[in-house]
Amino acid sequence: VGKGSAVERMWTQPAITITGLDAPKVDGASNTLSPSARAKVTIRIAPGDTGENAVAALTQHLEKHVPWGAELTTKVVDTGEPIALDATGPAYDAARAAFTEAWDGTAPIDMGVGGSIPFIAEFLEAFPHASVLVTGVEDPDTRAHGANEGLHLAEFRRVVVAEALLLQKLGSS
Missing domain, CATH: 1.10.150 (DNA polymerase; domain 1)
Incomplete structure (x- = not known):
């Protein structure tokens, strides 16, 4: 869940969001194992971090939690760096x-x-x-x-x- 106030967690801390998911649809789904699933994950990078570090941390976390027998592949589509503006002047x-x-x-x-x-x-x-x-x-x-x-x-x-x-x-x- 994170640390700090709710406002800090919402606006100044890193976050991940699943922005897309390919898996069997609920309508018509059967009680069988699906051979594959795909997800698009977006990372909000907090100021003080880097895109490279955030991607590495998320990849390491996902790899650590792959269920037995499953395979994980990741592909970085694009990255961007965070910024904290000095709003003075x-x-x-x-x-x-x-x-x-x-x-x-x-x-x-x-x-x-x-x-x-x-x-x-x-x-x-x-x-x-x-x-x-x-x-x-x-x-x-x-x-x-x-x-x-x-x-x-x-x-x-x-x-x-x-x-x-x-x-x-x-x-x-």
């Missing part, structure tokens, strides 16, 4: 001011999500002095990346205003 101050203005004086909260979005680490490697700001429209009922993902239109309106204010503030600095 003029660009971040402008973003916080824009979001505060768009929400009638309510200051935004830095959540620290998205630390394993691979292109951010790659972008910062190519442009080490850039300020990276990742924003998203997510209210508590968004269900981001789910089959029933939604978007609250009033929330979206405020985000559009905030992004416009941010561009204005960045343009005048």
Whole structure:
């Protein structure tokens, strides 16, 4: 389950998710052994770790728990490195001011999500002095990346205003 608070475990710790599974379907399945099954596993890599280490740890764990007589093969499709942004400086101050203005004086909260979005680490490697700001429209009922993902239109309106204010503030600095 992990260590630390629920928020830390959800946003700053490593996690694995089964994102695909090939096995007999429940409908029509019989009480027989299946000769094979396949799964696609995604790893969220926490800042401070590396993709190489995370893949090695997961592979070692899977190999240690292969049932007697079964065979395991693994294939790494792609990897990306985690990042923990230092969200200080003029660009971040402008973003916080824009979001505060768009929400009638309510200051935004830095959540620290998205630390394993691979292109951010790659972008910062190519442009080490850039300020990276990742924003998203997510209210508590968004269900981001789910089959029933939604978007609250009033929330979206405020985000559009905030992004416009941010561009204005960045343009005048």
